[in-house]
Amino acid sequence: MEVNQNSTSMTRYDNKSYMAPMLYMSGFIEYYLWEDICNEKYAQIVAYKVGRNNISLVETAYFFSIKKYNHGGVFLNNVLGLDINLNQKKIENIKIIFMLKAVLQHYNQLAIE
Numbered sequence: 001m002e003v004n005q006n007s008t009s010m011t012r013y014d015n016k017s018y019m020a021p022m023l024y025m026s027g028f029i030e031y032y033l034w035e036d037i038c039n040e041k042y043a044q045i046v047a048y049k050v051g052r053n054n055i056s057l058v059e060t061a062y063f064f065s066i067k068k069y070n071h072g073g074v075f076l077n078n079v080l081g082l083d084i085n086l087n088q089k090k091i092e093n094i095k096i097i098f099m100l101k102a103v104l105q106h107y108n109q110l111a112i113e
Contacts (some may be wrong), residue, residue, distance in 0.1 A: 010034040010063060010086070013041060020106030022048065022099070029099045033107075034063060041066045042082070043103050045096065062089065065098055066107060074101050 012031035020029045026049065027050035034042040042063040044052070047056050062081030079091040091097065 004005065010036055012061050017046075018103075018106065018110070020102045022050075023102045023105075024054065026050070026096065028103055029106075031103050043100070045103060048099060061095075062091065062096075064103075066104065070099065070104055070108070074104070 003064065013035045015032070018031050018033070020031060022029055023028075024067070027048060028056055029045055030047040032044045032046060034044055042065055044061050044063050045057055047054055047060050049055070055085065063086070064081050071081075074097060075091065076094060076097060077090070079097055080088050080093050082104070083089050091100075
C-alpha cells in the first residue's frame with residue numbers, strides 16, 4: 001500500500017492535541033490528527049516529553065498514514081512519511097519509528113472513527 005501521493009492539502013481532524021505514552025521508557029508523545037482530501041487520517045508527531053523536558057519535533061514533524069501503518073508494517077527502513085510540503089520521505093530514525101508505534105497503539109485505544 002502506498003502513501004496517498006494525491007494529497008494536495010491537509011486539515012486538522014479536530015483541534016485536540018493527543019498524548020500517547022512512550023513505549024519502553026517513561027514519558028509522553030504529543031501528536032495531532034490530520035485528514036487529507038480523501039478523508040484518510042494521518043498522525044503528526046510534534047513533541048515528546050521525558051521528565052520535565054519537552055522536546056519539539058515541529059521542524060521534522062512528518063505526517064504518517066494511519067491506514068497504512070495501523071495494523072503492522074512499522075519497521076526500520078519500511079516507514080514513509082509526508083513532510084510539510086507533502087513530499088514522501090523514508091524515515092530511518094529508530095526513535096521516530098518507536099514513537100509512531102506508540103501513537104498508533106494510543107490511537108487504537110481511543111477508537112477514533
